[in-house]
Amino acid sequence: MNTKKTIKSSIAKRNIQKFYTNRLALFGLIVVAILIIMSLIAPFITPHDPNYVDSYKRLQAPSSEHWLGTDNAGRDLFARLVYGGRVSILVGIASALGASIIGVILGCIAGYFGGKVDAIILYFCETFVSFPSTILVLVMVGLVGRGLSNLIIIFCVTGWMGVARIVRSKIMSLREEPFVESCIANGISGISIMFRHLLPNTLGPVIVSITLATADFVLEESALSFLGIGVPPNVATWGNIINSAKSLDIFQNHPMLWVVPGLMISLFALSVNFFGDGLRDVLDVRQ
């Protein structure tokens, strides 16, 4: 019992160490953590209401009261950024996880069973891929209406194909391996083989694609909000902040209003990717 504990903790220690030595991944984790914590405790770090309009204080420069100044409606930019992070990060992570779960399940089934099941799933996959994703999202927004939860569902429904294909091809090659045959010959059920034996072997690329997708969905949410069909404009998100800064005057004379939210989006996307890379290396027991 004792040896088991020490060995288990030594594996954990080795994993932490492996992660720690990867400085970029550590940097990613810290930045992502800071951004998430900041948006979670938003009411405690800024006294301002992100939606409070004060027309006497339009387009102010940064000051001790408004750390990053105010926008064209007199709303505090810093407050909008931290509150906006809540929505943007939620959309990114929830959509990426949701889409990946759909993709992993469908990919597993397609890859493991092959034949007709595979053909049907692949057919669906290709149908979805053959539409430009923005058009598809536009159509679906038109169908189900705007709104935060609708947007997440739409991202899940339109974003699973990449993961499904990765998992499917990986599982197809893995299922011919002798260790799978040994599972079958021992009478282990198909579901257990799929999700407990094959899936862990595909997790490396899946995790990378989840992190990439998180960044992508944050960007896509921003793009849709910028176009005015994403999250309703009264809700502060990083995309909506840039959206409200699109007049030529603000673009030229008040760069703070679009540079800062733009930087936030890029910083988040980049950090998530670094973190994902590090996570993949840690989860690969062979390294």
Next chain:
Amino acid sequence: MAVITNKNNTLLELKNVKKHFPITSGFFRKVTGYVRAVDGVTLDVKKGETLGIVGESGCGKTTLGKTILRLCSLTGGEIRLKAVDSGEMKGLQDLDKRESFEARRRIQMVFQNPYASLNPMKNILSAFDEPMKIHSLGNKQERKNKIAEMLETVNLQPDYMYRFPHEFSGGQQQRISIAKALAMNPEVIVCDEPVSALDVSIQSQIMNLMRKLQKGYNLTYIFIAHDLSVVQYMSDRIAVMYLGKIVEVAEAVEFHNNCLHPYTMALLSAVPMPVVGAKSERIILKGDVPSPVNPPKGCKFHPRCYKCIDICKEKEPALKPSDTNPDHLVACHLR
């Protein structure tokens, strides 16, 4: 008399086992032919023996092993296993759900590539534990003790169970595979080329271990290999396969001294002698193995046979006991 005692001792029976893989072509996947990988194999496996199966690449040895493990369905014929309680021979397809599941435990396997036969993402403990758990072999602690015991049996340290497959050498991995099979309390172990991926010194180590375990646990091995010297060292009886059929079965000594089939003779003549200056007459076979899609008429070996006579081209010889020894079966018109 001898035949009857043998019959009672039979653990596994293969009756005219066939496995044909369809070849499809075109858009509509029309079946245009069959690869006759295993084409009517009849064999008895006796309890506690090692049955060696030899043959060149593509003769269907591995497929035969897989049909016994029920990794692929049968096209024809039947595989029967002796039931535990009643002792009667029951077809693997006819078993009820519980018996069928039980049979999966009773027949275990060791594969050629030791690394690929272990899940790279699972440590030894969880790889061993899952099949033991679903076959309800003891509670958690009992299973763990058993795993530790099995690792010790194959000369590995018990705390290696927390390691991952890539942390072992090839020989160690193969010993782990053997321990994994053994942990299920099997009766039959199908060994598909268990030593051909290992270097010679490790080969002998693994083979000696397997022989030791066979005595200790009363195991029956079906030992599939292409290396005659390996098979002769391991086996009590040897079956020679050619193009999906058994052409000769004999006990190891009889096989070595008194083989009857021309193909077996050619195989044996190719084994190098470990004696300086020894000269053996090599029988060189002409041509290649014919395609199993379109096997030759008559005796399947006749296009390459150096003793071929007219009847060989017309009629396929049946596997029959030889004139001198009822346990020595051979499929040749000239025996």
